Amino acid sequence: MTILSVDWDWVTGDCADGSHGCCGWCAPSPRKLSRGVAKLIPAGWLTRLEQLRTITPIDFGGRLWVAECHADILRIIKPDEETNIIHMDSHIDNADWCGLSCGSWRTFLPKGTTVSWATGAELVKDHFHDVFICLSSPWTPPSLDKMFWDLVRHFSEIMSVNPEFIGHKRMVLMRTWIQIERKWGAEERIGA
Numbered sequence: 001m002t003i004l005s006v007d008w009d010w011v012t013g014d015c016a017d018g019s020h021g022c023c024g025w026c027a028p029s030p031r032k033l034s035r036g037v038a039k040l041i042p043a044g045w046l047t048r049l050e051q052l053r054t055i056t057p058i059d060f061g062g063r064l065w066v067a068e069c070h071a072d073i074l075r076i077i078k079p080d081e082e083t084n085i086i087h088m089d090s091h092i093d094n095a096d097w098c099g100l101s102c103g104s105w106r107t108f109l110p111k112g113t114t115v116s117w118a119t120g121a122e123l124v125k126d127h128f129h130d131v132f133i134c135l136s137s138p139w140t141p142p143s144l145d146k147m148f149w150d151l152v153r154h155f156s157e158i159m160s161v162n163p164e165f166i167g168h169k170r171m172v173l174m175r176t177w178i179q180i181e182r183k184w185g186a187e188e189r190i191g192a
Helices: 008-012 045-053 070-075 120-125 142-159 170-191
Strands: 002-007 064-067 083-088 113-117 130-134
Touching (some): 002 008, 064 170, 130 142, 142 170
Parallel strands (some): 064 130
8 A cells, every 4th residue: 555644734834933843642741822824835835736636546545544644654654564654744754762652653654664755756757555643733834725725625635535534633534524525615605
């Protein structure tokens, strides 16, 4: 199985002002509301977002996973199955501190799991069964959350599946998704 693994900070860049903390596995910390577009990868974030929106070789039978912390990807990997992860992230995530966290999950992968870094141009060569996308809110600007949810909606539509929320903040993510879906529905009714 091949999984497309996207950390939202790959699009936005690492927006942390110093070490802000992880996504919650080891040390939850509040999100700084002051972060904004000024901290983004200079002029590159729209290109990266568009690269993700043009990926089409995704199985219709696959699943769309949404999480806050990248360590939650371990919840979907089967230890007895060979898994290839095509990973897009601003961080290497192979630290060996604090046990399992958003910065160390790669060190906990089962045997038979490989991780490859990819640029948007390389993605068209792979065929993905599942998509795992994580918000990583301590590292990304709240000003771009709407675009994150737009990307989740895009994957949901091209895969013809509903997103599945996993991890310690799954209820918060699910509630946000429901609110956004209602807003989109209202906008579509007004526009119709």
